[in-house]
Amino acid sequence: MAVNEKDIDSILEAYPAKVKRNRKKHIVIKDSSLAHQEIEANTRTIPGIITNRGCAYAGCKGVVLGPIKDIVHITHGPVGCGYYSWLTRRNKAKTLEDGKNYLAYCVTTDMQETDIVFGGEKKLAKVIDEVVEIFKPNGVTVSATCPIGLIGDDINAIAKAAQEKHGIPVMAFSCEGYKGVSQSAGHHIANNGVLEWMVGKGEMTEAPAKYSINMLGEYNIGGDSWEIERFLKEIGYHIIAVATGDGSYENLKNTHVADLNLVQCHRSINYIAEMLEIKYGTPWLKVNFIGVEATVKSLRDMAIYFGDPELIQKTEDVIAREVARVEPILNQYKKICEGKTAFCFVGGSRGHHYQKLFADLGIDTVLAGYEFAHRDDYEGRQVIPDIKPDADSKNIPELHVESDKKLFKLKISPEKAEELKKKIPLSNYEGMNAEMKDGYLIVDDLNHFETERFVELLKPDIFASGIKDKFIPQKMGIPSKQIHSYDYSGPYAGFNGAVKFAEDVTAMFTTPTWNFMTPPWKYKPMLEGTVEEEGN
């Protein structure tokens, strides 16, 4: 199955020379004999190439802020941006007794031409007033779309005034779509705001229970985080906040007291994780709850961090029971899936995480990549010092944090941390590339043209990506699984999720539909009969 440079060149040949040179740097054939393989990432999208990337607004409001359920998220701009980010990520959230769950709402200032000409500040102020009156939320966010920065609306000032007027947090995010090169810029902007305006605002000064943790970068798509919480709670963890799936301001404001932060999606949330460590002394652990093996490893790493024999024992008990329960089921599905190949191209971390779940089923990921990741998501965090900031990344304000005088509390000693780092990914992420097999492809910012050509070249059995590109392989007769929204299925995380995924994927392979691609008259005569000769 291995690919060589020639194959890639023959595909890139179709591009204009400059584009070809550019794209080549975003494609790597894994070769473990080399000391290090660099990949270009988080650079500008090539105009006219049909990318799957979105904008900073999508990363900020759509990904990070959107799932916070007790806050009303106002999109300040013309109607489109708000409309298109309405519930499209399928984050799930339970409504609690207070009834404050506004996930199903799309609220926008719906700016008209006159607002663009004369400014939208007044309208925004009125909309905030109305929203507070209608919903009585625990907070309000305002996310700016492209025109806002250009016409110079001072959303921070409006938010500040509204906050004073209403006595609830009103937070402004300047996440205009043209900032940065993709959603990634928006994650960063949102992370800064969450840390500045939500974290640390709660009353708690110390962890309310033993083994208190936060789960960062988990968005509860299709109910993922509920499945993860199920076994974490059983083992004995106390979850303070999830950022941000089924999350709430009420919980996020106490994030600072946890003993450990788990990082699921590294790309979208690593800024908060890092800042929480500096400001409150809480280290983070890279986990992956996608796939049985990955889940088991993550649980063991967590137990090692706390080092409590009782917790370790309980962890092992739960693992043993869960694995014994799901393995026989998965083995049934594996019989069908084994030996097949997949493409796995998703946004930030799933391009890596889902390889583990495919591997559980005996499916090899022959091409993987991220839509909007940075080099560290591919090559590991050790390359961060080598990443040169460019004009686009410099546009995103870095939040400068210091240790909080009152609330900073070193959760483990520096010596202990060093010792742990040898065993577990504490405050570290190794990246996707390390786990790819030799000869397999890593492609950053895969586009429609390349999708078609790589599918032709490698003929995967399943294509895991999103709604925009899934129909290309599907039209070529290859089943496509949406890993962004799960095609209205899920959960896919944890033990139960692995079973659900296996069931869904196997059903896609075994549906009788694929048998009818070629009409019968193409391969066999429809009517069989003998011609009786006359006169016999």
Next chain:
Amino acid sequence: MKRDKANYRNVNENPCNMCMPMGGILPFKGVEQSMVILHGSQGCATYMRRHIAEHFNEPIDVASSALNEKGTVYGGEKNRKQGLDNLIKLYSPGIIGILTTCLAETIGEDIGRITSDYRNEHELHRLPIITVPTPGYGGSHTEGYWLAAKQIVSGLARQTPRHSKINIIVPHISPADIREIKRILDRMDIDFTLFPDFSDTLDRPFSKTYKKIPNGGTRIADIAAMPGAAATVQIGITIDDDLSPGRFLEREFGVPLYNVPIPTGLENMDLFMNVLTEITGSCMPLSLEQERGRLLDCMIDSHKYNFEGRSVIFGEPELVYAVAKTCMENGIFPVVAATGSKNAKLAELLTAEIDKYERQVVLLMDSDFDQIRQNSTSAGANIAIGHSDGRYLTEREGIPLVRLGFPIHDRVGGQRVLSVGYLGTTMLLDRVTNTLLENKYKNYRSSMYEQFYHNGHENNISGKILLSGTEG
């Protein structure tokens, strides 16, 4: 007749419309070998592709000039040119549409000039490039659709000697609807140019060889020859003259224009047939007459269920009009008719229809779903007809939804929903009636008990319950 003109609040809570460039993409998808590039930041293109793809279940290739912060300061010309270079190299399109977005318009990009410079530099005299200014704040997707359609026609149309074809211009209906209209025209032996024809491009049959630009779409040469047609039948009675491709052909080339409503509903379809027979001299084929008879039969079969229906209808103006009329013919009287667009004509046209029946209907222009919901509950609506975002009415108020229009993103088959012609109307009406029936059966026992025994006997005898809606 009550009419709420504009929404009374500043906030738009759960919008009922999308932005202008989104609608502008669709007519381009109905031209053969065409590609679209959005001039602005990439996010808009990505969002729109995702929404269109989800409805049609098709890959939607729409490029973007991917402007970034630098572009907003120094202008986006470089990105646009580079974008066009790449698009042409990879896709070899036969025509390119350039739509602007909020960003490009706010920074004041002169796309007309950039485009003509580009053409001259590249000596691309034969590749049509059509530009459409579609700032998101300039209107809803409906206006974007019509403006793009008009720009395509005005950009391609050439003085042409009279020929025997007629022009059929269609609004944003489903690929299945377009196919049905073509079938009807074929049955009548009419020679026509239908534009924009996205019946194949946005609903392509499975074939294992993938084509980046799908087959199908109105031929560019046919659009160019539209000025020579005997007449234009434009399915678009709610559109402004400024946005009307048919009006353009009439004014510039003297092609007589017949504006008709979407042929959904018996009367609307009769009108469509009348216009066609009158202009072309073709007669109504027997098979279509039989389809009409079957529709009537369907209406009669269902009338005893339909009169209990109190409908709320929402979506694009053209669709709202046609569906409202269909509902009225069948006694499923609309209590709320709403659109997210600002459309004065729709209000006028609907008012005239409603007045015939002396009914109370709340008309909501420039509306959002919160307003629609509030009015629906207070008017006692029991069936909703419109696109998927109306599911909110079901979730919040238990009003069942018949999915029609765009987008249908929480069910499959939006591209296959057929609701035009006698046949399509029959299919739509059955869906509506069956939804009413299903809902009735669901609550049958409890509501019967309530009605006859719990509230005392007099109530039902007086007939108040069933007829209370008609007084409202």
